[in-house]
Amino acid sequence: MRLGSGVEWGLHCCLLLAWLEGESVPVARLAEYHDLPAAYLNKQMQALARAGIVRSGPGAKGGFVLARPPEMITLLDVVVAIEGREDAFRCTEIRRSGPERGVISDHTAPCTIATAMRKAELAWRRSLAEQTLADILAATQEKAGAPASRARRWFARQPPENPGSNTPSTRGD
Amino acid sequence: MRLGSGVEWGLHCCLLLAWLEGESVPVARLAEYHDLPAAYLNKQMQALARAGIVRSGPGAKGGFVLARPPEMITLLDVVVAIEGREDAFRCTEIRRSGPERGVISDHTAPCTIATAMRKAELAWRRSLAEQTLADILAATQEKAGAPASRARRWFARQPPENPGSNTPSTRGD
């Protein structure tokens, strides 16, 4: 089993957007901060936007913002938005194949194995649904190093770059 | 997220081997019963054999048998045997990338997001570990249609095929 990398990216970006509350952040900046391919990260952010987790704005001063307060965003929301809603274990009903074809009617009790697997998956989903972005936020606040403040500082310092005549190139040419 | 089809096949085959207790079943028969590609199913059964869940015997009268009683086989065992032991969510530590490179030392507290995801995954694994093949077995016993008896009957009737002169072809030529 394997979970797409987009989930990790999406979660970190949501956490970052939670740190800079309300501030609109372009995907290029998000990608630069995490050292990720911008275009592909954009794809994942679009998935989050379609799910209503973030809100996107075009043009200058545009970018992505959290659409809801962190308490209203669960980890399950993010995972489902990116990975899709379908279960990891997909029952193909192979018990109806082979010599048992037609013997097992549609009214037969559901596949026991599928039920068991679904039970485990519900436990996973439940644990994800119990943890909100606010919890992650609080956990990071208690940490040493104050990553939220550092991120805010970096994002405040970065935008006003002077592209006109003041490009401080290290090389002289 | 997506779980390989081999997991479903492996689980159904284990259940089938539990129904026919002790009887050695070739992979071709297992594949025929479930209407699956035999060679690929063989691959999955090899994974189960490497994990010590089933035992394989070569030659005629060979095939696969459960290596342990069903009470000693958990769903997690089967899933891990086929899908591997590594976690679905793999933390790439992207928080250390970008401008924060080098700021976060190796002694920093573990990634909060990775911890949260791991917590959910542990819930999944725990649920899988709590359910044994014997539970599945018991659940199928209570079902209508008695699938275990039917399977036993079919497997008992199938092997003694007379390939010599008695091929009852429907077509006359």
Place this chain on the structure above:
DNA sequence: GTAACTGTACTCGGATATTCCATGTCCGAGTAGGGTTGG
């Protein structure tokens, strides 16, 4: 008649193609702000 031998058929086991999805990249539509120009 019995026992050893040989041959065959059947099994798993791993090495080898192929297909599909996750990953990655690219370009176009649309908006907002800033600069310019006319009043």
Place this chain on the structure above:
DNA sequence: CCAACCCTACTCGGACATGGAATATCCGAGTACAGTTAC
């Protein structure tokens, strides 16, 4: 000086390549049974 206009730069959004893993297949090594033959 002020307001309207245009233009540029920046943003998202979806369409288009690419790679690697899951899927599927094939052939070889090894064993057990059955038939045959010699004693």
